[in-house]
Amino acid sequence: xxxxxGGTTHSGDLGIDMxxxxxxxxxTLRDNGFAVGLKESEDAARIMASxxxxxxxxxxxxLKALFCSRRSDWLKFDDIFDAFWRNRGRRRxxxxxxxxxxxxxxxxxxxxxxxxxxxQRTGLGEQCSREGADEDQxxxxxxxxxEGASRAEMLSEMDFRKIAEPLAVxxxxxxxxxxxxxxxxxxxxxxRARSKGRRIDLRRxxxxxxxxxxxxxxxLLRRRKRKPLxxxxxxxxxxxxxxYTSVFVRFIHGVLDHFREAEAFLFHTRLVHVSGVMREKxxxxxxxRLSLLAQGVGGGTRIGxxxxxxxxxxxxxxxxxxxxxxxISDGYDTGPPEVIDxxxxxxxxxxxxxxxxxxxxxxxGYAPEARGMRAALPYIDLFAPAHNLKSLAALEPYLARL
Amino acid sequence: MRRDLxxxxxxxxxxxxxLTAVGYVADRELPVxxxxxxxxxxxxxxxxxxxxxxxxxxxxxxxxxxxALIRLQCYxxxxxxxxxxxxxYQRQLLAIRAxxxxxxxxxxLERDIFSERYLLERPLLAAIRRDDRPVLLIDEIDxxxxxxxxxxxxxxxxxxxxxxxxxxxxxxxxxxxxLTSNNTRDLSDALxxxxxxxxxxxxxxxxxxxxxxxxxxxxxxxxxxxxxxMVEGVRNEALRKTPGVAExxxxxxxxxxxxxxNLHDDPETVHRTLRCLLKTQEDRSRFSAEVSAxxxxxxx
Numbered sequence: 001x002x003x004x005x006g007g008t009t010h011s012g013d014l015g016i017d018m019x020x021x022x023x024x025x026x027x028t029l030r031d032n033g034f035a036v037g038l039k040e041s042e043d044a045a046r047i048m049a050s051x052x053x054x055x056x057x058x059x060x061x062x063l064k065a066l067f068c069s070r071r072s073d074w075l076k077f078d079d080i081f082d083a084f085w086r087n088r089g090r091r092r093x094x095x096x097x098x099x100x101x102x103x104x105x106x107x108x109x110x111x112x113x114x115x116x117x118x119x120q121r122t123g124l125g126e127q128c129s130r131e132g133a134d135e136d137q138x139x140x141x142x143x144x145x146x147e148g149a150s151r152a153e154m155l156s157e158m159d160f161r162k163i164a165e166p167l168a169v170x171x172x173x174x175x176x177x178x179x180x181x182x183x184x185x186x187x188x189x190x191x192r193a194r195s196k197g198r199r200i201d202l203r204r205x206x207x208x209x210x211x212x213x214x215x216x217x218x219x220l221l222r223r224r225k226r227k228p229l230x231x232x233x234x235x236x237x238x239x240x241x242x243x244y245t246s247v248f249v250r251f252i253h254g255v256l257d258h259f260r261e262a263e264a265f266l267f268h269t270r271l272v273h274v275s276g277v278m279r280e281k282x283x284x285x286x287x288x289r290l291s292l293l294a295q296g297v298g299g300g301t302r303i304g305x306x307x308x309x310x311x312x313x314x315x316x317x318x319x320x321x322x323x324x325x326x327x328i329s330d331g332y333d334t335g336p337p338e339v340i341d342x343x344x345x346x347x348x349x350x351x352x353x354x355x356x357x358x359x360x361x362x363x364x365g366y367a368p369e370a371r372g373m374r375a376a377l378p379y380i381d382l383f384a385p386a387h388n389l390k391s392l393a394a395l396e397p398y399l400a401r402l
Numbered sequence: 403m404r405r406d407l408x409x410x411x412x413x414x415x416x417x418x419x420x421l422t423a424v425g426y427v428a429d430r431e432l433p434v435x436x437x438x439x440x441x442x443x444x445x446x447x448x449x450x451x452x453x454x455x456x457x458x459x460x461x462x463x464x465x466x467x468x469x470a471l472i473r474l475q476c477y478x479x480x481x482x483x484x485x486x487x488x489x490x491y492q493r494q495l496l497a498i499r500a501x502x503x504x505x506x507x508x509x510x511l512e513r514d515i516f517s518e519r520y521l522l523e524r525p526l527l528a529a530i531r532r533d534d535r536p537v538l539l540i541d542e543i544d545x546x547x548x549x550x551x552x553x554x555x556x557x558x559x560x561x562x563x564x565x566x567x568x569x570x571x572x573x574x575x576x577x578x579x580x581l582t583s584n585n586t587r588d589l590s591d592a593l594x595x596x597x598x599x600x601x602x603x604x605x606x607x608x609x610x611x612x613x614x615x616x617x618x619x620x621x622x623x624x625x626x627x628x629x630x631x632m633v634e635g636v637r638n639e640a641l642r643k644t645p646g647v648a649e650x651x652x653x654x655x656x657x658x659x660x661x662x663x664n665l666h667d668d669p670e671t672v673h674r675t676l677r678c679l680l681k682t683q684e685d686r687s688r689f690s691a692e693v694s695a696x697x698x699x700x701x702x
Contacts, residue, residue, distance in 0.1 A: 035595050043442045050441065051413065058414060058434055065435040066442070069594035071449060071585075074601040202491045203483060317585055 014049050022048060025084050026067075032080055034067055056085075173250040175389050180254025229322050229399065230261035234310070236329030238268045238301035244359045244387070248328050251392060253278050253286055263318050266290070267306035273314065301332060303372050304339030311346050324353045324399060328386060330360050331373025340375040348379040355382045355395070362387030411440045417466060426462035427605075427612040435600045436463060445558055445579035447594065450602035453646015456582040459602070460539035463578065470536040472577070474525040476546035482553065487565060488522045516567035530561055530573035538577040544587045555593050605647065607631050613647060618654045628665045628701050629654050632672075635697035636679060641688070645679040653679055669698055 022044055026036045043066055047053055052062045060081050068074045204220040212218075233252050237245050256262045256278045266272045280286035319325070325347065333340060348354060356376065360366045362385040368374055377383065382398055385391045412420075414433040421428045439446050448456040464471035474485055494515045501511055523531070529538040543551065557563065561573035581597060583589060605613060610630035615621060633650045656675045657665075665672050673694040680686050 035591050037595055040595070043444075046442065047438070052434065052437070052441075061431045061434040062438055064431065065438055065446075065598045065600055066444075068599040068601075069447070069591070069597070070599070071601050074599065203489070206491060206494075317587060320586075 014045060018048065019045065028080060028084055029067055032076065034073055035069060036067055040066060060085075173247060176247050176251040176392065177254035177257075180251055180257070180259075228259075228261050229324060230263070230318075230320060231255060231259055231324055231326060231399070232263045232265070232318060233326045233328065234265045234267060234271075234306070236268070236301060236303070236327075237266045238332070240301070240330055240332050241328075241359070244328075248386075249290065263314075265306075265310065265314070267301070267303070269302050271306040271309040301329075302335045303329060303331070303333040303376075304335040304337075304343055307343035307347060308339065311343055311350075315347070315350055319350045321352065323351055324355060325351045326355045326357060327376075328357045328359075330358055331356075331368065331370040331376065333370070333372030335372075337371040337375035340372050344376045344379040353381045354379060355384065355398070356380045357384055357386035357391075357395075359385070359387040361385035362391065411437060412466075413437060420466040421462055422616075424462055424465040425616045426458060427609055427616055428459075428462075429602075429605070429609065432459070432600060432602075435598055436466075438598055439578055442598070443576060445581055445597045447589075447597035447599050448580060448582045448602060449585060449599070451604065451644060451646070452584055453644070453648055454602045454604055455647050456602055457539065457541060458647075460537055460580040460582075463580065464537040467535070467537070467578070469534060469578070470532065471539060472525050472529045472532075472536050473539045473541060475541045476543050476550070478545055478547065480546045480550055482550075484524060485526050485550070486524050486557075486563060487527045488524065489516075489567075490520045490522050494520050518568075521565075521568070526557060527563060527571070529577045530557075530563065531571065532577070533574045535575045536577050538579045540579065540581045542584055543581045543593075544583040544585060544589060548590065551590055551593055555590075555596060558596060604637055604644070605630075607634050610634070610647070610650060614650065614654045617651050618658060621654060621658050622663070625657065625663065625665070626654070629657065631701045632665065632676075632697055633679070635700060636676070639689075639693070639697075641680065641682075641685045643681045643685060645681075649679045649681075665698060665701060669695060672698060 023041065026041050026044065029036050044063060047059070047062045047066065052058045060078065063081065064074070064077045068077055199221065201220045205216050205218070208218050208220055209216050233255060235245065235248050235252060252264045256264055256275060263273075263275045264278050266274050274290055277289045278286055280289060344354075358368070358373070361383070368377060368383075384395065414437040417436050418428060418433040421433065435446060438444070448459060450456055460473075461471060497515050497520075498511065525538070529536055540554070543554070546554075558579060561576055562570055564570040604610075607627065607630045610633065611623070611627040614626040614629055615623060618626075629650065633645060633653070637644050653675060656678060657671075660671060660675070662668055662671060673691050676694055677686055677689065680689055
């Protein structure tokens with residue numbers, strides 16, 4: 001590739017063609033998820049007009065430093081640059097995004113298929129309940145509240161497996177989400193009621209006591225800022241969890257929506273980071289996007305490997321000193337149990353608490369016999385049932401104590 | 403506002419030359435990024451695994467420009483009074499007490515105790531008050547809180563600080579700012595966009611050979627390249643803590659000290675000293691003599 005510019009070194013000399021082309025390039029970058037502002041385009045023009053713009057290699061390197069802002073950008077920039085500047089005819093690079101064609105993912109029935117219709121209805125019901133925040137039970141039919149409340153009672157004790165009629169499913173979902181929201185408010189109030197500080201803040205004390213002639217009568221204290229509790233949820237979306245997944249997805253959606261700090265992962269044969277998708281305000285849309293992301297249903301669960309992926313790539317940036325990990329899984333793993341053992345040990349070292357929710361604890365006569373489950377048990381701080389809404393609600397006091 | 407950008411900007415070739423001269427072996431892309439820092443007046447954000455030499459870049463940059471290096475190490479709970487400035491309260495109180503005895507004029511007293519004499523300069527203020535364009539290294543910005551990041555963003559765009567009692571202090575020269583991050587927390591998009599970005603990877607065998615030769619005295623080129631190849635093998639072993647460049651240099655120094663000329667001469671010593679690259683018990687127990695023999699087998 002020859003010089004991009006005919007050796008010019010003054011920005012005034014940039015031809016209009018080159019400016020247009022540079023603008024097209026910034027749009028290509030934006031399409032590929034780069035955060036490029038006006039200031040960056042302006043600086044790119046300066047680079048182009050400088051000596052760096054006269055050689056392909058230095059021009060690319062310079063734009064790379066300017067436009068990239070994270071490692072993922074850094075890794076894909078060269079390809080995008082080459083595709084754009086070296087093939088004049090092609091204006092757009094194919095989008096390098098995480099989305100997969102919907103057809104490929106018809107298998108994600110458990111998340112999208114059956115429940116979708118129900119969820120669209122819940123979306124509506126939810127809007128109603130947001131308008132009247134305290135009105136707990138009002139479904140699409142506008143029933144009397146009393147009846148709704150008793151219905152909620154009944155639903156909250158019913159095993160998720162046994163909730164079959166679409167209306168009840170929708171209600172259970174809405175309940176799960178509301179539960180998550182309530183947990184949030186209560187947890188945050190507890191935070192605020194904490195004690196006074198321990199060290200004296202001299203700067204503020206002196207400022208406050210100006211009116212006393214600088215004699216420190218009122219002491220102002222500092223306390224350590226407490227980090228908010230961060231919830232990290234890992235949900236097993238494998239076939240054996242089929243009947244429970246959709247409710248938990250709604251629960252997680254609620255958690256992510258209302259906790260300031262929460263992250264969510266889904267795993268089956270591999271681990272998918274789904275926080276971004278789950279932050280979608282509209283629950284139905286979130287589910288739709290989620291089903292696009294989650295491939296690989298069937299073919300067994302690889303809990304150990306998924307945990308390994310988490311430990312290797314996500315743990316460092318996601319787990320901090322006040323994190324609680326919630327794994328929702330039945331513990332049926334197709335991989336060797338030693339992997340789970342090693343990875344759980346690693347996780348336990350980083351994490352303040354590990355909660356394992358197993359829907360099967362709610363079944364009569366269940367004992368944690370699955371090999372994966374037994375390997376994980378020694379590292380778990382709380383092993384609790386999660387087969388109905390009541391069991392989810394029981395989690396809140398535990399989390400508040402962290 | 404950007405002011406006083408020097409008319410002459412060092413070209414990337416010149417920078418690369420000077421980096422080599424001060425003992426920093428850079429990859430191909432770094433000099434261009436360093437040139438852009440001056441050309442566009444933007445800070446440089448460095449990311450990369452622990453131990454790839456992010457902090458070294460700032461030190462090298464300071465010696466390239468013959469400027470002072472001012473370092474701010476970030477940590478959780480870092481606030482303005484530790485990063486920017488603080489009044490020396492003890493001295494102020496003493497001054498008030500001392501002069502009360504002499505019945506000093508209160509106005510003059512007030513002017514006096516809020517003067518520069520009682521101001522404690524912290525790294526950020528120090529950096530913008532110097533005339534000689536220092537290099538300001540803000541190390542591990544991801545450890546600081548988000549509030550601090552926002553404050554820093556403001557400082558990096560205005561390069562001025564207002565101290566209520568003293569007035570606004572404008573930068574006498576704009577420092578070259580290098581930020582490093584280990585990615586323990588995601589930085590805000592605003593900060594990322596403000597900065598130039600450079601990702602430092604572990605050096606390849608060739609570059610690491612050059613680094614060893616530049617940093618370890620009295621080492622032969624052959625041993626250097628053997629060590630670099632061996633370390634690359636260790637890095638591919640999926641350990642808990644991947645050894646960084648500093649560990650390589652320690653190891654090379656150890657081998658020179660033990661008078662090893664060729665790694666193949668003494669596999670036993672190689673294995674024993676290699677353990678100084680490994681920092682956790684788990685990695686050590688995994689790294690048996692067989693593993694180091696296997697890696698050594700691949701080294702030319």
